[in-house]
Amino acid sequence: IAAAIGTIIGVLFSGTILFMRTRDHSLPNQLRRAVRQKRLSVVYQPIVEVLTGSVVAAEALVRWNDDDDKPVRPDIFIAIAEEQGFIGDITTLVLDRVTDELADILRSAPGFRVSVNMSAQDLTDDTFIPRLQTMLQTKHVPAAGIGLELTERSTAERDIVIESIRQLRAYGHTVYIDDFGTGYSSLAYLSELDVDVLKVDRAFTQTIGTNSVTANIVPQILAMGKALQLKIVVEGIELQEQATYLSGIDAIIQGQGWLFGKPASAQALRERLIQR
Ligand code: C2E
Ligand code: MG
Ligand code: MG
Ligand code: MG
Numbered sequence: 001i002a003a004a005i006g007t008i009i010g011v012l013f014s015g016t017i018l019f020m021r022t023r024d025h026s027l028p029n030q031l032r033r034a035v036r037q038k039r040l041s042v043v044y045q046p047i048v049e050v051l052t053g054s055v056v057a058a059e060a061l062v063r064w065n066d067d068d069d070k071p072v073r074p075d076i077f078i079a080i081a082e083e084q085g086f087i088g089d090i091t092t093l094v095l096d097r098v099t100d101e102l103a104d105i106l107r108s109a110p111g112f113r114v115s116v117n118m119s120a121q122d123l124t125d126d127t128f129i130p131r132l133q134t135m136l137q138t139k140h141v142p143a144a145g146i147g148l149e150l151t152e153r154s155t156a157e158r159d160i161v162i163e164s165i166r167q168l169r170a171y172g173h174t175v176y177i178d179d180f181g182t183g184y185s186s187l188a189y190l191s192e193l194d195v196d197v198l199k200v201d202r203a204f205t206q207t208i209g210t211n212s213v214t215a216n217i218v219p220q221i222l223a224m225g226k227a228l229q230l231k232i233v234v235e236g237i238e239l240q241e242q243a244t245y246l247s248g249i250d251a252i253i254q255g256q257g258w259l260f261g262k263p264a265s266a267q268a269l270r271e272r273l274i275q276r
Contacts, residue, residue, distance in 0.1 A: 028080050030067050035081075035089050040064045042097045043263035044114065046272065047233055050255040051247040055272060057113045057147065059256065060098045061263045062090060078119070087119040088128070095132065099141045101266040106145060109273040115147030115176055123150075123164040124157065133171065143172030149199065151178040158189070165194060176233070181221060191228055198225045202236020205257070209241050219249055226250070 047057040081087040122128045165175050176197040207215040225232045237257030
């Protein structure tokens with residue numbers, strides 16, 4: 001019996017050592033732990049009126065450093081979280097942070113709005129909208145202060161998407177279609193999605209002023225947005241020539257990009273809004 005117990009203890013003991021040694025340091029597991037411990041941060045990029053450069057809103061962008069403290073690109077870790085099915089935890093974390101910081105921002109800039117990126121999985125989670133509403137009520141943040149961005153890619157289950165957008169807008173949120181032009185939604189689908197703002201992907205912005213054929217598409221996209229009565233935000237404006245070209249086409253067009261401001265802390269955003 002003693003020998004048997006010894007063997008059992010031995011097995012358990014080496015099992016524990018083995019477990020400790022093989023603790024999973026893969027990126028998905030590092031990310032999962034970081035989310036659980038809320039070790040992700042949020043930065044804000046101004047959205048401006050392109051003609052004047054005046055800040056009208058901001059987009060919240062999530063940031064994460066891995067266990068070696070090296071920044072991982074959001075495109076990469078967002079895709080991991082989507083694959084692993086815990087992107088909803090990241091959305092919640094970002095919304096929680098943004099609503100905390102927005103309460104402060106609204107004191108210096110009443111009526112200000114921050115938009116948050118959503119994933120398709122958030123929309124198929126039927127607790128998402130009620131949880132968002134509860135969060136806003138608890139923190140006394142108006143729904144008008146939070147915009148929600150949805151990429152074309154994530155517009156998979158169309159009935160759910162359409163219904164969620166309807167609910168979010170009815171509650172007072174501004175809904176954006178993000179990265180427009182990179183997905184595969186048809187014009188018909190876009191007009192069916194009753195959104196407020198079209199964000200034109202920076203791939204189009206990069207063609208402005210070049211003699212690539214795509215450059216001709218930019219004014220067409222702007223015209224189409226106008227025809228659908230959507231506001232437009234052009235992404236990835238890096239050069240003054242791009243800004244000049246865009247505001248020449250449409251004086252009220254909005255944009256974001258390094259020319260107007262890189263993503264920065266809530267504190268930096270607040271300082272910029274106070275100067276306004
Ligand atoms: P996005 O929503 O289209 O965000 C805009 C991206 O363009 C950001 O990259 C921003 O830093 C970058 N950008 C802004 N201005 C310029 C510019 O002038 N030039 C260039 N080259 N890039 C510019 P970032 O922060 O790396 O985020 C990449 C993508 O990751 C986002 O694209 C969004 O799809 C996703 N993402 C970021 N934060 C979140 C989040 O909290 N939740 C979800 N679900 N996705 C997020
Ligand atoms: Mg976005
Ligand atoms: Mg975008
Ligand atoms: Mg983009």
